Amino acid sequence: MTLNNIKGANADAFALHPGYRRMFAQGQLTLGIFLPLRFYDGDMGVLTGQARVVSEIDELGFAAVWVRDVPLYDPTFGDAGQVFDPFTYLAYLTAHTRTIALATGSAIFALRHPIDLAKAAATLDCLSGGRLVLGIASGDRPVEFPAYGLDHNERGERFVQSVDYFRQLLADSSLPIDMPLGQLDRAYLLPRPVTGRIPLLVTGSSRQSMPWLG
Template sequence: MRFIYHYPETNGTERDMLDAGALHEVAAAAERAGFYGFCLSEHPAPSARWLASGGHQSLDPFVALGYVAAATRRLRLHTNLTVGPYRNPFLLAKAAATVDKLSGGRLVLGLGTGYMKTEFFALGVDMAERNVLFDEILDVLPLHWSGEPFSYQGLHFDARNVIARPRPVQIPIPIWIGGNSKLSRRRIAERAQGWMPLVGPPELSAAVRTAAIGSLGELTGMINEVREAAAAAGRSDTIDVQYSYKDRSLASPTVEADRHREALAEIEKAGVTAIVVSSPSSTPTATLEFLEAFGSTYIS
């Protein structure tokens, strides 16, 4: 089982980012603690209303992960997740290739179609087109990363005999797709290297506009279906599956450690390959203490 640390997000409208500590220090501490990966989310234009009701701010994931890359040596750099339709696919491909190149091949590109209407409006993107735009992205990314000339006619762009360098170190950069819908799962089986499902109560799934997965047992069946569909499509590689493990008592990693180990073992048995955890963003000291305690209790 691999563990990914999600840098704590800042909720509300009054606070700024980095309450959990300097990004390079937190990332280096996560690496020392044995974490496999480090992830950041994306909200370029969250509404004040959403923030006031519990929403969170974020850093630009590509800029911030480039900074993390310079402070670490082996930590995988995850976008968890970036909203594909917010960007022209060439700009998205260039940002991803740049981080991968500068980090020596450590990027994992987590992508989603997006769900927040106010951000689509703010960015001038038609939310009704998000699935078409997302499929265009999946087409363009490998073409762009190949470093060879290609042409592509998109819904809102026309690329004619373009060639993009540098090539990323990883060919291709692993793409992990978020979302629970049948369409998302089909895309994962056919075109991605990982799945980022959302497991929780129906109101959570409704808020982010995706199908509900309410239990670990339900997730297990879907994981098997996705991997069987990938095999039927002629794939022999293993599709990674990410699970966000949230438990309030985990704020003190050594408390109820045996219960957490049992829960993590059940999650792994379900077919999950990567666990995402976070910590309270109260102080930088608390963040570093959490990372050290979690690593010594569950990783080392």
């Protein structure tokens, strides 16, 4: 397995990133809002009007709007989470906002392939003018993994592989990628992020050690 050893970055690397700068304004307490405002319980009507509220809080100076990534509804889990696809929904909210950061809480890197994640993330980052911040995780709903043909117990390892692949795709590099999740040579990802990088914030432990998270 060939790795380019592209590591995470500290805050200084995102000093010019509009979304990160909005969320982590120096010396300020910032506030965001987490969607959905009301949980789905069989009636899609509870989701009506969310875009209007997000537009209003954008005007009021809120820092971020967060959406969850829940591919499948498990009635035994306790809640449906975010019903809409996170990237599609954030793209919709992009058109209704101007400055608020658009954040995932969290994109499930252990389920989605890194090429699809990187394509969606870079597209949304460009459409929003660099406002995307990715909260990422390994997933907490066991029923989803066999539906994807994956082993729930291996989500920690797959999470790390997906993060590595994602970072290499977004790096300004023509080096080949040779990993368990795929091999890539003589091709690269478009579009490129507005500021060259997209912030990744690991939520929870995602089955990783503290040194790795650090």
